[in-house]
Amino acid sequence: MQKAVTSFTVLSNQALNASNHLLRLRAAGPLLPVSPGQFVNVEIPGGSEVFLRRPFSVFEADAERGELSLLVKIVGRGSRHLCDVVPGQPLSLVYPLGRGYTLPGKEERVLAVGGGSGVAPLLFLSLRAGLAPEQMQVILGARSLADHIPAGHYSRHATLSYTTEDGSLGVKGMVTDHPHFRNLGEFSRIYTCGPLPMMKAIAARAAAAGCFCEVSLENLMACGFGVCLCCIEPTVHGNQCVCTEGPVFNINDLKW
Amino acid sequence: MVNLAVDIKGLHLKNPVMTASGCSGFGTELADFYDPSLLGAVLLKGITPRNREGNPYPRMAETASGMLNAVGLQNKGVDYFISEIYPRIKDYDTALIVNVNGSTVEEYVEVTEKIAGLDRIAAMELNISCPNVKEGGMAFGVSCPGAAAVTREVRKAYPKTLIVKLSPNVTDITEIARAVEGEGADAVSLVNTFLGMAIDAEKRRPLLSTVTGGLSGPAIKPIALRMVWQVSHAVTIPVIGLGGIMNATDAIEFFLAGASAVQVGTALFKDPFTPLHILEGLQKYLLKHHFSSISDLVGNLQM
Numbered sequence: 001m002q003k004a005v006t007s008f009t010v011l012s013n014q015a016l017n018a019s020n021h022l023l024r025l026r027a028a029g030p031l032l033p034v035s036p037g038q039f040v041n042v043e044i045p046g047g048s049e050v051f052l053r054r055p056f057s058v059f060e061a062d063a064e065r066g067e068l069s070l071l072v073k074i075v076g077r078g079s080r081h082l083c084d085v086v087p088g089q090p091l092s093l094v095y096p097l098g099r100g101y102t103l104p105g106k107e108e109r110v111l112a113v114g115g116g117s118g119v120a121p122l123l124f125l126s127l128r129a130g131l132a133p134e135q136m137q138v139i140l141g142a143r144s145l146a147d148h149i150p151a152g153h154y155s156r157h158a159t160l161s162y163t164t165e166d167g168s169l170g171v172k173g174m175v176t177d178h179p180h181f182r183n184l185g186e187f188s189r190i191y192t193c194g195p196l197p198m199m200k201a202i203a204a205r206a207a208a209a210g211c212f213c214e215v216s217l218e219n220l221m222a223c224g225f226g227v228c229l230c231c232i233e234p235t236v237h238g239n240q241c242v243c244t245e246g247p248v249f250n251i252n253d254l255k256w
Numbered sequence: 257m258v259n260l261a262v263d264i265k266g267l268h269l270k271n272p273v274m275t276a277s278g279c280s281g282f283g284t285e286l287a288d289f290y291d292p293s294l295l296g297a298v299l300l301k302g303i304t305p306r307n308r309e310g311n312p313y314p315r316m317a318e319t320a321s322g323m324l325n326a327v328g329l330q331n332k333g334v335d336y337f338i339s340e341i342y343p344r345i346k347d348y349d350t351a352l353i354v355n356v357n358g359s360t361v362e363e364y365v366e367v368t369e370k371i372a373g374l375d376r377i378a379a380m381e382l383n384i385s386c387p388n389v390k391e392g393g394m395a396f397g398v399s400c401p402g403a404a405a406v407t408r409e410v411r412k413a414y415p416k417t418l419i420v421k422l423s424p425n426v427t428d429i430t431e432i433a434r435a436v437e438g439e440g441a442d443a444v445s446l447v448n449t450f451l452g453m454a455i456d457a458e459k460r461r462p463l464l465s466t467v468t469g470g471l472s473g474p475a476i477k478p479i480a481l482r483m484v485w486q487v488s489h490a491v492t493i494p495v496i497g498l499g500g501i502m503n504a505t506d507a508i509e510f511f512l513a514g515a516s517a518v519q520v521g522t523a524l525f526k527d528p529f530t531p532l533h534i535l536e537g538l539q540k541y542l543l544k545h546h547f548s549s550i551s552d553l554v555g556n557l558q559m
Contacts, residue, residue, distance in 0.1 A: 003288040005527055051316050053472060053526060094528070206369065218317050222323060223525040225288065227281040227301075229327045230316035239309050239330060244285075 001226060004032055008068065010089045014146065017147055019074050020117055021083040025091060027066045034061040034068065036125035037100025037216055037248040038192075041224035042070075044091040046081045052222055053094065054065070054078040057247070059120040060127070063194070066118055068093075071149065073117035076141065097224045098247045101214050104129050104189050111187040112158070113175050115194025119149050121216060122193055126158035133159045137187070141175035144168045155179040176201050184209040192216070203251040213251045217242045258542040259549040260535070262296070262517050264494045265442035267379045267417035269351055269517060271296040272550050273507065273531045273538070276498050276521030277381060277421070278302055278327065282341050289528045294535075297351035299519060303384055304357045305366045311388060317454040317463035320467035322473025322500070324452050324521060326466040328388040329357055334367045342374060349531055351378035353419070359392035361409050368413045378417065382410055382441075385423030385448035387470045397423035397448075400435040407439040417498060422446040422487075424476075427485050430490035437491045440450040445496035445519060446487060447480045459485040472522040481513050488514025488555060502530065504537020514555040 008025035015021050039057045056215040059069045074080050085091065097251050101121070108130065112122040119140050126136050136158040142148040145168035151160060162170025163178050171178050175198060184190070190206045192199050193216040206213035219242040221231035224246035233242050234255045240246070260271040274297035281288055283298040292298055317324045331337070337354075345352060354371045358364035364382065370378055384397035384406055395557025396402040407420055420436040422429060424447035433444050449470025454463040461470075480499020488495045497515030501507050502523045510518050523530040538550070547553055 001288055005529055006290070035492075050318075051321055052323060053527075092527075193263055222316050222318075222325070222522075223279075223528075225528065226281055226285045227526055228316070228325065229278075229301075229310065229330050230325060232310070232313055232315065232330070234313075238307075 001096070001100070002032060003093050003094065005092060008091045008093055010085045010087050010091060011067065012087055013083065013085050016149055019147065020149060021072045021074070023072055023085065025070070027068070027070045029066070031061060031063050031066045031068065033063070034058050035094040035100040035103075036128050037121045037223070038096045038098050039247060040068065040070065040093045040095035041097060042082060044078045044081045044209070045085060045089065045091065050078045050081060053224065054082065055097070055218070055221060055224055055243070057121040058096075058124060058217065060124055071117045071120035078203070084095065094224055098178045098243055099245065101125050101248050103189055106131070108135065108188045109135045109186060111139070111180055111184070111190045112136065113141065113190070113192045113194070115138045115175060115198045116147065117149065118192070118194030118216070118218060119151060123151055123154050123192060125191060126154055129157070133157060135182060137161070139163060139175050139178050139180060141198065142169070167183055174198070174201070181205055183243065184211055187211055189213075200256055203254075203256055207251060214248050215251060215254070216247045217249060258539055258547065260539070262550060264496070264516060265417050267351060267442070269296040271535055272511075272517035273534050274353070274496070274517060275299050275524060275531060276519035277383065279521040279524045283345050283352070289489045290532065293349035295350050295531055296517065297353050297378070298348065299353050299355055299381060300388065301331055302329050302355040302357045303331055303334050303337050303367055304329055306335070306361045307331070308333070312380050312465040312467055313471070314463065317469070318474060319454055319471065319484070322471055322475035324454055324469035324471050326371065326388045326464045326465060326469035327447070328466070329386055329393075332537045335368050338370060338374065342376070346376040352376060353379045354379050355381045355383050355421070355460065356410070357383045357386060357393065359389070361406050363392065363405050365409050365413050372414050372416070379419060380414055380416065381421050381445060382418040383448070385421050385422050387423070387425065387449055387451045387468070388466060394423050394425060397432065398426050400431055403432050404435045404439050407436045407441055411440040416482050417442045419443045419445050421448055422449050424479065424483055425451050431470055433487045433491050437493050441493060443496055444487060444491065445498060447483055447499045447525040450476055450479070472500065472549070474502055476500045480505060481509055484510055484515050485513040485557075500535070504541060507534045507538060508541055511550070511553040512555070512557045518555050
């Protein structure tokens, strides 16, 4: 797979809520092919305070316009600095990295479950899957309405539903409290991305229902392209790099 | 044009910029970005006699101007390398150098004998400096008798260029360098990582599963540079310099300190193109300062 270190220009930096920013970037030159679940490794601007790049899954990729967007959740120094970028500023990206989700076939009935900023690759997946909205059920989970990522414009590609822990939007509770989880037999594929406990709970439900399930991991990594061997995940095939064998794994390959 | 070619005791390099072992996989990962044949040499990921899963996660912690790692020589063993990896990389038009590891002298020799049979492996780097394994590794590299013993036996089993990679976790690195030179090493490469640690103060836990790990990156460059300078004055064999090299200026400093060639490690994680940027900067520097050959720069420190 062809990979590159490319300078992008920040087109916009929009605060979606207190902890998530949407960055729109344009590549200098043509955009390499990117699929849902793949990620980019971003050099953090602002000098040497943050040494390593930071990985983010791709939210949207528009090859015609040469644009990428990233959903950045502020969790530490790196993401905080990144959310300070202004339009016109250059950003260096190593991309495209990793293996994304297995795209569903035309007859599949899909349940995609995103927690917090984990909705990004799943909304991208809903665009690329090209299924009727009733075949593509997406649950977007958040702590409260204030943390929710606006995604209404995806309703042409997917049927969106919401859960919040405080009940301020959609079903009250965790994503697994959503009624879809009482009828998992209706789905042929489950895709998820979000906090580890959430993905583990979903994986357990999928395994019990015998349903195909892919999860996206975000182990700490240095290089992002398979040379440092830092981001390993124990799998049935031995320790594998999340950055090259993943970040998307079928739950049957994991030792969860 | 300037002459960038280097000869290290029979090892011919088209240019003096190599990757460092453990930072460039088996070269195939770099090939997704550019042709590895542009490099002076590719140092392959450390190989042991048998499969090793390495240390548990987490294995990495970012630090000020650098990082700690505790990978622990994860690899599928020398037989897997020979049957599955070597055929995929043997046609790269660059020097391929195998980094050899073991828990005992016998294990080092076992890997060496198998690697010695591979035509396209130009040289071997004997790793007596891995800080992340319980047995062998750095244990050999921190004492003169240990370093001498493993070098002596491997030397007998390997006819081509033998490089010994030194640990900086010693009181006097020049003594170790002299010990391996005395046992027939063709060159030394230095430095491997510095033993370090990092703590999560809130959780009151170490950040690495192994508690300690190897520190690399620009944080270690001044110490690595000092050690290269000291060793280049202590031995007559060529010195290969590494430790925090991020750009052409860093590399030039290592040549001036006495390195005949350099390796780029942690910088690859930030930008896999770093060795090519260094080559470009190196040529510009040599032209600007009217040097016709990289060898004019080696040890050319004005005191």
